[in-house]
Amino acid sequence: GAGVSQSPSNKVTEKGKDVELRCDPISGHTALYWYRQSLGQGLEFLIYFQGNSAPDKSGLPSDRFSAERTGGSVSTLTIQRTQQEDSAVYLCASSKTGQDRVKEKLFFGSGTQLSVL
Amino acid sequence: AQKITQTQPGMFVQEKEAVTLDCTYDTSDQSYGLFWYKQPSSGEMIFLIYQGSYDEQNATEGRYSLNFQKARKSANLVISASQLGDSAMYFCAMRVPFSGGYNKLIFGAGTRLAVHP
Helix, strand or coil: CCCCEEECCEEEECCCCCEEEEEECCCCCCEEEEEEECCCCCEEEEEEEECCEEEECCCCCCCCEEEEECCCCCEEEEECCCCHHHCEEEEEEEECCCCCCCCCCCEECCCEEEEEC | CCEEECCCCEEEEECCCCEEECCEEECCCCCCEEEEEEECCCCCCEEEEEEECCCCCCCEECCEEEEEECCCCEEEEEECCCCHHHCEEEEEEEEEEEHHHEEEEEECCCEEEEEEC
16 A cells, blocks of 8 residues: 555553554565554554564563564554553554665554553 | 663744754664654654764755764754644654664654744
């Protein structure tokens, strides 16, 4: 597609439920990133994919968080047994290769606003 | 440890005036990239400007310029002739490498800019 697409744009869920957030990167981009932005805060790195593999999962805050990417394209971030502290905007970004050390910029989606009641 | 620091939580500027948003960084890498992104109230992250560590000239993109002082590890964003549409959150980011030759962006906490008529 023309840009990074995320769905849903808003998700309200009850504490303890599982949620799935979807990201469709720019066509041909091999690198995909998930970030979390809590209210009024900066972006917190969650996970990075190169193709279908995740060489860096260091930012996942707990084992309730997982992500996968299939076909080198769409990625799903799953949060199990959601807690109120999971409420945030979840941003997805993609870049062409992820391998240029300095120049390559990230293209962001509009995010999913997750609210856990 | 690699880190981005933005010390100004909020800034005000009069329309048509220039404003400088501060950013300092910490890295032991010799080769790195610095980015500025704008986040309006709609939530999307908009790339503004990029500076490579080996670039001899300060980066400029229209009304945006980057005051890069390598020895001081600062990469301040200068917006000239501010417009009402410049009101937004501004994030400084640095590309950092991790194992396998890949890299990711880490972000500062952001500065909220308000442009007054």
